[in-house]
Amino acid sequence: MHLGVHAQSAPDRLALVVEPSGATRTFAELNDRSTRLAHLLRARGLQSGACVAILAENRAEYLEAAWAAQRSGLYYVGVNWHLTAGEAAYIVQDSGSDVLISSDTLAALASSIVDGTDLAPAGRLMVGAPAPGWEDYEALLAAQPATPLPDEGEGDFMMYSSGTTGRPKGIRRPLSNTPMGTYPYGAAEQWLRGLGMVEGDVYLSPAPLYHSAPIAWSQAAQRIGATVVCMERFDAEAALALIERHGVTHAQFVPTMFVRMLKLPREVRERYDLSSLRHAVHAAAPCPVDVKRAMIDWWGPILYEFYSSTEGMGATAITSEEWLRKPGSVGKALMGEPYITDDAGNPLPAGEVGTVWFTGGTPFSYHGDPGKTAAAHDARGGTSVGDVGHLDEDGYLFLSDRRTHLIISGGVNIYPQEIEDALVIHPAVTDVAVVGLPDPERGEQVVALVQPADPAAAGPELVEKLTAYARTVLAGYKVPRDVRFVETLPRTPTGKLRKHQIRDELIGS
Template sequence: MWRPESTARSSPAAPTSSSATATARSTGAHSPTTAGCAPEISATSTPTAGSRSPTGSRTSSSGPERRSPPVRSRTCCARIRLSPRALWSPRRMGSAFGFGPDSVYLSPGPLYHAAPLGWTLGTVRNGGTAIVMEKFDAEQTLRLIDRFHVTHAQFVPTMFVRMLKLPTDIRDRYDVSSLRLVVHAAAPCPVEVKERMIEWFGPKLTEFYSGSEGTGFFMINTPEWLTHRGSVGRAVQGVVHICDDDGNELPPGEIGTVWFSDIQRFEYLGDATKTAEAFNDKGWNTLGDLGHVDADGYLYLSARRSDLILSGGVNIYPQEIEDALTLHLAVFDVAVIGLPDEEMGQRVHAVVQPAAGVTPGPDLERELIDHCRDRLAHYKAPRSIAFGEVPRLPSGKILRRQLMSDYIDAHTASAQN
């Protein structure tokens, strides 16, 4: 494994057996470590005669074989116990997504998250090349796609937004036509963002919706999505049920809690209470999301139940407001939360991280609120906007609880003064 321009690249010899260990070349790249994480997954390799080295040269067919040092990785998701059946197999990845010896996979996300690690190891096990970025950078991503003729990549929607906001002359500088599959997951993708990515990359986007728990696996490709815009797809495994607060199933088009049946049972290690809360008396599981299905069985997500804003007796979904703001040129990042309000119960509050060179203040606040009012029902527009950094996990997920705690504490202190 080596590091061209702050990346680590892994290029194996083609696997010769169905062994559970991945084959990979390595020259001692650093591996992420996290105390208390899952057991290590170790991978070693022996280059075969005629295989390509990371520099593009071919190995000699003569002389003794040289065994590379092991590539080690650790993953720590949510301390979930699953059987191996919940993981993608190399054979399934190869047949379903076209992974093989000619594949070049780009992971802009860290390998201590389940999906980037799974895709990276799956690429290697299918004989392909994996390029792992230490940290996402929009232009660097395009440069790597162009330079190494990347065929497969995985992103989260915030990465799409960062790339779309690059100046046109920078975007046009790089050739992305080598891409065959662009996967995105981890967070809802605004419809306009996805439309613009399809215009740019072509009909190569595939979206997934699932949890590390291995339940609720949905998938949708570009042709399907263009006829079901905003959907995360249909169930690949399990059966979806949309239920009201009393557990009654709702018809297509009505929003409720998303439940899954006919799934593999799991448990949260050392947390019997959380495990019990994840299942109902029928044995169905929920990830805590709200959404609806259409008449064709396609699922559309609205929000996490814990993120829902209840203002004046009306449900308001933060994602809808975030989608309206995310492509505004003055916005680098945005998150929407509900703050306590004596009259309405909660009021809509946006936290905006301004784009570089943009001056935050009352004028920008009014501009962004008016921008929302032009696109949404007026009661959904933020009543207030604060300017500051939006905390996210490396996976791209907003640390919404942290935001709510910080701003509710500030709101309470302000009210007391």
Template sequence: MSAGVFPSEWWSRTAIVVEPGGDSLTFGELEAKSNQAAHFFREQGLRTGDTVALVLENRLELLVLAFGAQRSGLYYAAVNTHLTPAEAGYIIGDCGAKLVISSDQCRELVSVAGHEVRKFSVDDSSLPDGWESLRLDDFPGVPIEDQAEGDFLLYSSGTTGRPKGIERKLVGGEFGSYPDLPGRWLSGLLGLVPGDVYLSPAPLYHAAPLAWSMGALRHGATVVVMRSFDAAHALELIELYKVTHSQWVPTMFVRMLKLPPEVRDKFDLSSHRTAVHAAAACPVEVKRSMIDWWGPILFEFYSSTEGVGATSIFSEEWLQKPGSVGKPLLGEPVILDDAGAPMAVGEIGTIWFAGGVDFQYHGDADKTSAAHDGDGRATVGDMGWVDEDGYLFLADRRSDLIISGGVNIYPREIEDVLIAHDAVLDVAVVGVEDAEMGHRVVAYVQPVTADDDPTELIAGLSDLCTQELARFKQPKEFRIVTELPRTPTGKLRKHLLADR
């Protein structure tokens, strides 16, 4: 019989908890239910290399089904539940899913484009025509005979247009042969051991939350999943479950730092040994404030869903190199100009990696080709530079670069200045077309409270920029908004701002 995922000595311990609500599974239950899911997939005719689409909010069944697909040699596409039905339908059709699994909360998103597909619901409520109930208890709780490693097939955030499906070649080996880089980093670099507790506050349909949660489970840690992020509740969960490891995005740091002092200081965070953060560049003053609060437990990694490469940096190093995303963890970065020639130390260019994970954009040979060069390197279009000690720093995405009067302006530099203002909860800087300059710099600002006088706030922000930024970088206009169009993992959809 094929091997199990989780050793029997773990089976009595809690594997997953979902909060609020406290829904939970032990490792034994996760082993059995993921086996039942694997048998279900085989009964539905899915074989190694086929795809299942999971359109689910953060809940126990998402991880059960992900492990069931993983041990069946399948691709599993976890679909962003904040999309419109048309956007979700595009992904379901584009990935070629043989079946879709959803819930009462997310079922309306399943508007399949391009082909017919069987649809199952994890909830037992009355179902509309065309839907069937998923009844895993009808299947055996032991491994399938042809168990093999699968992989996720996730789609980029679509911050610059249609999402791109990122497909990696299946390992195809027996269960246990999966590279599981996040799990290896957690155990090898960050000291995670069986019995530790990992907090995942972000949506599991994104690459890092899903991969790192599954990696933590493979290494015997309990994973506490938040249904949605709330700053005070996250701190409460660290105390309640004695969380040892966690993963965040910078906007979560900002929201926790903006909590009233009496709330921030209310909870016992002494169990917390490692706070991982990624997904977006972290403003220097935000990260410095987090280290001052939590201590030097922050671990930052820079990578992408594509896995072209990765760098990382611990707090102690970062304090010596503020703003850096570290040195290579996977692959080797090189900075190239538009002609493909290497840039000098300290000069900004496109970040390419050699020696990362092999990938392709699903069904898009042109995009795949554009992301690779003839020397075995790949890029996702981020821009940055490397200093004299080999530390990588990020500038911006090429698509976010503002060219005003022929001068390159990097929005992140301006955003990092503005977010430090006490009255600012969130900020985005974009270039707006300008007849004279080509583009002018515009800052969209979300205040901490709606009660702030916008005239007074804008005056204060203008003064701050005058003190901290060269004249050509200073925003020519400030626009006060109630909320910015961020994905739940903190990525800005800046293309939605230009038309506001």
């Protein structure tokens, strides 16, 4: 399916609602406007395989631009507007983007970005009031035809790795050059259909569209004919209110969003009618066992977890019922076949922790980095992004952490995720990150950075309380030797901690 089908059958159905602004697009409007933009991109010389960069907040024009590139056989890359101008310019330049579409609210950043690239003036389009040197997006669209391109065909998004362990790399999949409605990487659409999504359902997307899951699942919902309710930014209570107001049937979250909703006062959590919600999907980062159990207790067995990566190396999934039998698992194979190896690449049996690999996933490469591409592939034809975990005797996958996050203290391997999961559920903790810092005696020591629920409580008494609590739920060697308080922790909008940034700042302090 694709937009044109629903624009014909249900032209007045809402394809998109942006909250809290209230901006909307019907299927007819989204189809019309994305088609006009597709003509404009073709008129600017972008043929199949070229790339468009999108620098915008969650707003209606974002999905217009994405659909325009998708139906033009182009790559499109979402640029994280939280990046510095230099970081963002690197992505625009490295991706080979010929056009940058920006919103006027980000005009200063957009202008700084193009100063760091060789982007031609004809490739600078701005939504809203155009800044000097930029063309008016709305006026340009109005001058284009609304008939489909003669060579309309499927493109694809090109995402950059989150950069949690270094400079991000573009992840590209081969273009199919097939007609619209035959997208070859439509796993999200298949999964949503498997979760019972049908035309007229409502999908809540609370995360930034410049990340892979939000854009892929939002477009998948629209391919099915569902309305996407897109939050401009996540707010715990607002998400509950939107589920009630729009009769949301399906939604996708990351674990940090669950934590924030669970920490709302009980009277707030009970204020909203969530009965329309049939499935709450979560992914992007491991979910602490106690957090997920609390969510199932609150919402019922409607949580559906999947594990994958932007690279599309493979995927697992697990229902609430399965998870209650296998707490902590991210499920069984949904795409590809997982296996575990030791550091030498030898396969490991069930229960043994090692590197997670998949065969049979989606082909991909790291743009401009053949060395990194080769390192992500092995002799069996499998691919890995460096996650660590194990398979149990029934084929269920359990994740430990990223290999790059591993702490080795006194010769013992310590996975920070386990410690973070234990501490984050403490009522005095809002957020926590655990890293290893150099230690002359033990090699590394375990350090916890804690964002306290009450900043005024930060001090020796809270350190003692948290340390005592940690000893009741963790082995002694995993208990942080150093607890430090911070105002906030750097996370990607999908909830992943920027561990390399945290560690670098601590070592440099």
